[in-house]
Amino acid sequence: MSTATALHYESYLPMALNKLLNIGQEVQQRCNAHCVIAHRIGLAGPKETSAVIALSPAP
Secondary structure (H helix, E strand, C coil): CCCCCEEEECCHHHHHHHHHHHHHHHHHHHHHHEEEEEEEEECCCCCCCCEEEEEEEEC
């Protein structure tokens, strides 16, 4: 059995940003909350954060 030592994230940036924006907008509409999403690009080692999603209630 092999063990992964890292992940390398690549993307077509315009498409990825558009998709993350759409997801954030859908969360805002469905949950009445502000949503910010960030996803890393490049090399990520074991146990390193790949994505962060932050939510807060809308006023």
